[in-house]
Amino acid sequence: MARHKKLDRNALLDAAEILVRERGSHALSLANVAETANVSKGGIQSNFGTRENLINALLERWEGTLQNAVVTISEQAAPSVSELDIQIQASRLAYNQNPDHYKAMMILITQSDELRSRSRDWFRDSLSKVEKNKLTSRNDKLKLLLNEAMIAIHALDLTSLSEQEWKYLLEDLDAKMEN
Template sequence: MARPKTIDRDSLLDAAENVLGREGAAALSFGAIATEAGISKASVQSVFGSREKVLDALLDRWLNKEQERYRTLLPENADAKARLLTHISATQQETSEAGIRTLTLLAAQAGTQSESMVNWYKERFGNLEATDEASRKRRILYLATEGAFMMRNMVGFESGSAFWDEVFNDLKEFAG
């Protein structure tokens, strides 16, 4: 008797990314992932259980990659200001493709709270409480950075890379 084939979850996520990139979130299904990966639809379903879990797994994967990149930029023993400046720089360096991909997943999950995204924000920003002028300024700059990210990637506000570099450099300058 033949040994059962092991299904590689990361390979299935690669296949899901290919489908998502080529056809968009609406086309992301067990069948589409199975066709891309060359396995049965039931095999994909046995790994993930639901389409929402595929979306969550993709989002987790991308957030982890972004978090790794952020950590490589973060100075040792970083204070609140250094963490903010690192976040602005990491967001500035984010490719449009990666930003659009992340926002596409969030849009596909509309109507449900993304636990991964909430946890990512809490780890990066804390609870955004501000008790003094410096923490209020950091909070506004975090929110402005995220707003710029959304305008560039979700809204598709095209102004060229020089414009966005200027915006992110202004944010860093305002951070002091």
């Protein structure tokens, strides 16, 4: 009796992301992921069980990527760097490491109330890292929200700005928020 080869879970998640980027979240089904990954539907089912579990696995991978970026930035940051600035730099690092990953996540989030709720929780947690000084707090909240909006706009290809222009805009954002 032949042994079945074990499927690479990350490769399956990559296939799901490709499907979302190319066809939208409505096309995300176990059968479509199987077709995109060139594996059997049973292989997808044995790894994820349901579409909801597949989406949760995508989000967990995304959150893990972001958390790894937080650790990387934290290890490199000076002790005086705020937790919020570490979060902002980590978001940029995670996005720059895999922009296609972010694009798929942005598409998924925009098309699901449940995922938007998870995003609201993430923003609430991120904004809770802001100091309570009213003037500083408003500036920091604005910086976080603008940073995340810029990443989403870039990930979804909503402008025709060059990579150099994006780099300059992020530098401008940092400079203006320091004042």
